[in-house]
Amino acid sequence: MKRMWKALSRLILAASLLMGCTARVEERIGASPPVEDIPLPTPALQGTMSLEETLALRHSVRSFTGDPLTLVEIGQLLWAAQGITRDWGGRTAPSAGALYPLEVYVATAEGLYHYMPQGHKVRVESTADLREALWTAGLKQDAIRQAPAVFVITAVYARTESKYGARAERYVELEAGHAAQNLLLQAVALGLGGVPIGAFHDDQVQSALSLPSDHAPLYLIPVGHPQE
Ligand SMILES: Cc1cc2nc3c(=O)[nH]c(=O)nc-3n(C[C@H](O)[C@H](O)[C@H](O)COP(=O)(O)O)c2cc1C
Known part of the structure; x- marks a missing residue:
């Protein structure tokens, strides 16, 4: 018992x-918190403007109409910056050692989205409009507050340092330039305009967007319909 x-x-x-x-x-x-991914429309591989025309028309645009960007436009711009174009994972922009240190975000009136090249989709990071906080972090440059979409190119330096050590700093920043130029040219080809902004407080951008500590912001790129 x-x-x-x-x-x-x-x-x-x-x-x-x-x-x-x-x-x-x-x-x-x-x-x-629940992870929400939004699939992006398949990017177009043909447009109506030649590369030469696009290059000739590109200039920095800092004034925008109030019109928002469509999901098609946002998807196309993200693809131009970092989209996957090769079976093995190669992207629209070159990368030292194919280590792909860049992470791209976009802030709109609806929220903050993190681009996932694998699967061509965005992850919803916030549903708040963070552009005002970005504007403050960006030395109150009006293009940031006015643009319907502010793309943020960030980098995880450790990915490239794992192979290239101290040389990585140079490589990562060159890569941000490649991605930014792709995005800016794509904007022109879509009839949009933008400006690459390097003058901002890194720590304030990082906290405004609650970025992971190893996602270092390198460029803010406001994009919209030119007001000219
Ligand atoms: C690394 C870099 C940083 C820049 N930072 C800013 C910036 O903070 N604010 C701004 O209005 N333009 C910025 N620009 C844009 C330049 O002012 C612009 O490219 C230059 O005046 C030439 O004009 P264009 O782009 O119309 O040819 C930057 C450009 C580069 C390449």
Whole structure:
């Protein structure tokens, strides 16, 4: 009888532990915010403007109408910056050692989106309009507050440092230039305009967007319909 009672109490203990564990796992799952990905429209591989015309027309645009960008336009611009164009993962912009240190975000009135080249989609990072905070971080340059979309090119230096050590700093920043120029030229080809902005407080951009600590902001690129 005593032995049976002991076995029963062990069973009860095991069951309550198991239930506790399950509750803790549920708590953990419930605590993390849901990840929402938005698929982007398939990027166009043909346009109406030649590369030569696009180059000739490019200039920095800092004044925009109030018209928002469409999802097609945002998708095309993100693809131009970092889209995958090769079966093995090669992208629209070259990358030292194909290590791809760049992470691209876009801030609009609807929120902050993080581009995922794999799957050509964006991850919703915030549903708040963070452009005003970006404007403050960007020395109150009006293009940032006026543009319907502010693209933010950030870099994870460690990816390139893993192979190139101290040389990585140069490589990563050259790559940001490649991606930025692709995006700016794509904007022109879509009848849009933009400006590459390097003058901003890095730490303020990082905190305005709640970026991961290793995503270093290198460029802000406001894009919109030119007001000229
Ligand atoms: C690295 C870099 C940083 C820049 N930073 C800013 C900036 O903070 N604000 C701005 O209005 N333009 C910025 N520009 C844009 C330049 O002012 C612009 O390219 C230059 O005046 C030439 O004009 P264009 O782009 O119309 O040919 C930057 C350009 C580069 C390449």
